[in-house]
Amino acid sequence: MNAQDYAGALAGKVAVITGGGRGIGSAIAQAYAKAGAAVVxxxxxxxxxxxxAGDIREAGGTAMACPVDVTRMESVTAMYEQAVAQFGGVDIVLANAGTALKAGNIETCDVQAWKDTFEVNLFGALHTARAAIPHLRRRGGGKILMTGSGSRMRPxxxxxxxxxxxxxxxxxxxxLALEVQEANISVNELIPGPVRTAMTGFGKATFPPGEWMKEPEDVVPLALYLATQPLVGPTAQSFSLMRRVG
Structure with a gap:
């Protein structure tokens, strides 16, 4: 399905997207809004x-901008409080904030860069998901999507x-998916594969031959598909747009 096929599919839903200011996050935020969601x-x-957020509102959608530092639990908690105060609840969470700091080879790596990478990519996602759970429970269920990477599959x-x-x-x-499935909360991984964003040098990074180099908008249909699945739907699954995984 194309993005336009989801018109109205997220009406009445509230979506929170971290890393939403550019690239993949921005594209998905605008698509969710076009599908009817109020977007944070x-x-x-x-x-x-x-x-x-301004672009979304100009296009007739509903959105608010919320500064957040995902490495700080108190900042993430405040983000959800603002979302609930503005829109009444939370239904969909995309933990998309990430970084690819150049730590270097393990023997000579910048250990602090290693730690900083984990602070954003792992602990940031942990904070984003953990703080969302009470709000999703109050809605009777919801969806958490984690932006993964094909890099986890090969050294x-x-x-x-x-x-x-x-x-x-x-x-x-x-x-997490196993721990919250009784609350009708699904937790899945979305692997975009190579995308022309600032993180990949807008496509200049090295990728395996034959890999599909995408624009941020190419990730949107899969993000919409996952956001519109039933409450008792796929969970603990990885959905990938990688052409090559081995």
Whole structure:
């Protein structure tokens, strides 16, 4: 299905998207709004999220910008409080904030860069999911989507921090899914594969031959599909747009 096929499919829903100020997060935020959701666009940069939320409102959608630092639990908790105060609840969460700091080879790596990568990619997702659960329970269920990476499936010299953080995120996704399934909360991983964003140098990074290099908008149909599944639907699953995984 194409994005236009989901018109009205998220009416009455509230979606919170971290890392929503640019790239994949921005594209999905705008698509969810077009599908009828009220969208909380969250990231560190107020300038970026203000612009995305403004674009959504200009297009006739409903959105608010909410600055957040996902590495700080209190900041994430405040984000949800603002979302609930503005829109009455939370139904869909996309833990999309991420970083690919250049930590280097393990033997000579910048250990602090390693730790900082985990703070955003793993602990940021943990904070985002954990703080969402009480709000999703109050709605009778909901969806948590984790933005994963195909890098977790194969070693790549120099990217150990990023790849390892995403592998840990995959285990977090599966474990959390089992822990909250009784509350009708699904938890799944969305792997975009290579996308032209700032993180990939807008497509200049090295990827396996034959890989599908996408624009952020190419990730939207899968994100809409996952957001519109029934409450008792797929969970603890990985949905990938990677062309090659081995």
């Amino acid at each position: 666009v969250a990231a560190r940069s107020s300038t970026e999220i203000d612009a995305v 790549h010299p120099g990217l150990s921090a990023y790849a390892t953080s995403k592998l840990a995120l995959w285990m977090l996704t599966q474990t």
